[in-house]
Amino acid sequence: MSSLTPLITRLDRFNQRHPWSHNDLYAPWVVRRVTASGAREVLDVGCGTGNLLARLHRRVDWAEGLEPDPGTAALAQARFARTPGVTINPVGFADRAPHRRWDAITLVAVLHHLPLEPTLRELRASLNPGGRLVVVGCHRDEGPADQLAGLVSLLLNPLIGLVKHPVPAAEPPPHMRAPTAEPPETLARIRAAADRELPGARVRRRLFWRHTLVYDHPA
Template sequence: MPLSRLDRFNRRHPWSHNDHYGRWAAGRVAASGARDVLDVGCGTGNLAARLRDRGAAVTGLEPDPATARAAQERFAADPAVTIVRAGFADRDPRRRWDAVTLVAVLHHLPLVPTLRELRGCLAPGGRLVVVGCYREAGPADLLAALPAALANPVVGLVKHPARADAPPPHMAAPTADPRETLAEIRAAAARELPGARIRRRLFWRYTLVYDAPR
């Protein structure tokens, strides 16, 4: 299938690569015992809902007005979830959290300063969970992308068999291309988050888990 046809097919059968890792992210938070969680760039609240179902109180930050409004309406009757129309820079700098999550958000922010600030957001023993995007560079990245490119239309057809004219609301928030390669992200994390565990994942993603010292 030519790339142009493949791209059109994928747009007609959209599915969220980020939500694909939602269960994993919520599981890593729950395994840490976190009860007070900050979800940075929460979107319409899919991960916040998973975290809430696992017993956490969640504060979601979302800078996009329309997306934040959708999330606020979704959780209007749930006192355990608070959605704030704000970016990471506008958070309460005095608060410390049992866990902080970012899904496809870190590449929107300056990498090294943000990693440093994220470390400072964690309570002693707190956990940072990131599902991130990286810029492809070199043969290893191209090789890793091949299985994702082959699997993507199959998963899209299964998850969204009906043709779509536009992305669903939870996929409509503004996007950006990642700037850093996975090697650059690993190097920055090694400096700012000693002991962080980073893994390359399917569908053009990586995961990072960091536990603050107790």
């Protein structure tokens, strides 16, 4: 690992000059999963500045974003102040309206900030019958499969950054400044929790240090 440290350091500096959002890369996939379920009312947990909401609201009747970080929530509120059918609630998932149910719930790079099993249980309870949960999550690397996916992601990351953000940046864009945290759970641990709390959920390893989870609540 020590022999790779100089290369990783140089790649990290390059990536900082050419930033792009791994979460935004998966936004079209999330929207397709939501619209395929027929959802009309959607909750986006940890909505950030609202990039996913901007896509979702064109495909559903009502979209609500929860964002506990005050500065990030203020940016999202200003962004959608004149957008019908979109509301931003500056709270976390634990402080949501407790009896509200949704046709679809989305979380992108949010689940690892929350207690895993209790949150999965509460997400299931927050879905309408026939509702869909769509997660793009982060997990802690473990084993050869994660190492291979990480290596491919490490090599692709600067190439995509150069295409998406060819002009070097002095700082990350606003939607990439929200608080971050290292994921505590491995993908195996997340799969096991999903098997218990979300029977039938589909969990897949993805590139760029992400995984996806789709769960359909019984009608």
